Amino acid sequence: MAVRFSANLKNLFRSAEKSALPDNGFELPGQNGEAVILIHGMTGTPHEMRFLANYLNRQGYAVYCPRLANHGAPLHVLQMSKWQDFYQTVRQCYLQIRGQYKHVYTGGLSMGALLALLLADEFKNEIAGVSCLSPTLFYDGWNTPWYSFFLPLAYKTPLKYFFYFKEEPPYGIKNEAVRRRIHEFYSKADLHNMEQVHQYGYPFFPLTLLYQLEKLVKHLSGRLEGISVPVQLIQAKHDDMSSVRNSQFIYNKVGSNRKELVLLHNSYHIITADQERNTVAMHMQRFFCGQPIPV
Numbered sequence: 001m002a003v004r005f006s007a008n009l010k011n012l013f014r015s016a017e018k019s020a021l022p023d024n025g026f027e028l029p030g031q032n033g034e035a036v037i038l039i040h041g042m043t044g045t046p047h048e049m050r051f052l053a054n055y056l057n058r059q060g061y062a063v064y065c066p067r068l069a070n071h072g073a074p075l076h077v078l079q080m081s082k083w084q085d086f087y088q089t090v091r092q093c094y095l096q097i098r099g100q101y102k103h104v105y106t107g108g109l110s111m112g113a114l115l116a117l118l119l120a121d122e123f124k125n126e127i128a129g130v131s132c133l134s135p136t137l138f139y140d141g142w143n144t145p146w147y148s149f150f151l152p153l154a155y156k157t158p159l160k161y162f163f164y165f166k167e168e169p170p171y172g173i174k175n176e177a178v179r180r181r182i183h184e185f186y187s188k189a190d191l192h193n194m195e196q197v198h199q200y201g202y203p204f205f206p207l208t209l210l211y212q213l214e215k216l217v218k219h220l221s222g223r224l225e226g227i228s229v230p231v232q233l234i235q236a237k238h239d240d241m242s243s244v245r246n247s248q249f250i251y252n253k254v255g256s257n258r259k260e261l262v263l264l265h266n267s268y269h270i271i272t273a274d275q276e277r278n279t280v281a282m283h284m285q286r287f288f289c290g291q292p293i294p295v
Contacts, residue, residue, distance in 0.1 A: 021072040024198050028053055030062030034128075035101040036288070037119075038065040039090055039112030041136075041270075042209055043078070043202040045071065048109060048272050055281035061288075062101065066093045068112075072198065075191055079161070079206035083216035090115045094123065105288050107131035109272050110242070111213055114220050117250070120229045121220075129230040131284045134269050135250055136242040137217045139210075141269065143170070143240035155211040164191065165205040172241055172269030224253035232287040234262045234271060234280055241269040260293055 025046050036056050038049040046065045053063040069085035070078045090106075097104065105128050108116035113132035120127040139148055154160050167186055173179045185196045189203035231254050233247040244263065251261050262283050267274040283293075 021194060021198050023067050023072065025067035026050075026053070026063075026065050028057040028063040030057060030060050032060030033102045034060070034288070035062040035064065035097055035104045036284075037090065037093055037097075037104065037106045037116070038063060039106065039108035039115050040065070040068065040071075041108075041110030041112050041134075041201075042068075042086075042213060043071070043205055044109065044112075045198055045201045047199050048201065048270060051277050052107070052272050052281050052284065055278070056285060056288075059285050061105075062097075064093050064097065066090065071202075074194065075164075075202060075204060075206065078202070079208045081209065081212065083212040083219075086111070087115050087118055087216075090119055091122070094119060094127075098126070103128035103288075105129045105131065107133060107284060108135075109133045110136040110269065111216070114216055117224070117227060117231075117254075118220060120231075121223045121227050124226075124228065127229055129232070129288060130227075131232040131234065131287060132247065132250060133234050133280065134236065134239060134242060134271055135233060135246050136213070137221075137246045137249060139241055140243045140245060141239050141241040142243075143168070151207065151210060152214070154207060155214065160207045160211055163207040165207070165210070167203050167205070170240055170268055173274055174236075174238075174266065174268045175273075175275045178273060221253070224250060225255045227254045228256055230258040230287070231256045232260050232262070232284070234264065234283055236264040236267040236269065236271055236274075236276075238265075238267075239269050260287065262293065 040046050040048050046067050049065050053065055057063050066089050069089045070081045106116035106119055113135035116130050120130045171182045182200050185200050186203045235244050235247040247261055264276045267276045271280050
């Protein structure tokens with residue numbers, strides 16, 4: 001990732017406005033009386049969950065994939081969001097379908113995995129299981145820049161409103177064809193370019209959102225031991241953004257009697273759209289059906 005500085009005070013103090021892009025969250029009706037809520041990552045898009053959604057839907061599950069709060073809005077609006085705003089999106093999605101299905105499962109990518117765990121913590125006797133995909137408590141993958149360790153120094157100052165990380169190759173994707181398409185967009189993007197954000201997500205991470213992620217992690221960490229629903233963790237061994245240490249931390253902390261950790265060997269961070277996405281989908285369906293990891 002590269003750091004970008006912006007001193008656009010006009011945008012900083014502009015009041016929040018409605019999303020500039022149509023809401024691309026989606027729902028797929030099911031046939032087996034069970035539902036899955038899929039949660040995309042920070043600065044991401046429901047599009048990154050589409051393959052998993054279609055796969056699970058073909059197995060009979062109803063699938064709900066909401067767009068997190070302010071995703072699709074201009075970057076200066078998104079950067080003022082709180083982690084509670086993102087969680088409220090997930091919470092409202094669940095409340096809208098509460099009581100309609102025999103079982104409801106959740107699955108999330110990166111920060112979305114943390115939101116899925118929070119939902120299971122709040123609705124302890126209602127969420128049937130959680131699948132955490134590339135969970136991100138801390139950015140410690142092999143492509144994380146060395147200077148990221150100094151970022152907490154800026155969190156308590158106004159500087160956090162002016163710094164952004166720009167995504168750099170490999171963009172969490174090992175598949176070269178997909179990576180080329182993302183690179184074509186990201187390499188030309190600037191802070192105010194909303195073109196194709198609905199498909200590829202934001203090219204920039206506002207430092208304010210990394211600060212919100214840190215606050216979310218602190219909130220969730222104290223609640224992991226109280227989570228007792230079945231928990232699945234799937235992560236690439238060579239994740240470029242967050243190492244396997246993230247999944248191991250959650251695995252060791254949750255109070256679940258049934259939990260599992262699946263490692264992938266041919267993917268990077270965005271495992272929902274990378275080379276082993278079909279493997280991810282099959283593991284999720286197996287887990288939701290109550291089956292153990294094949295020997």
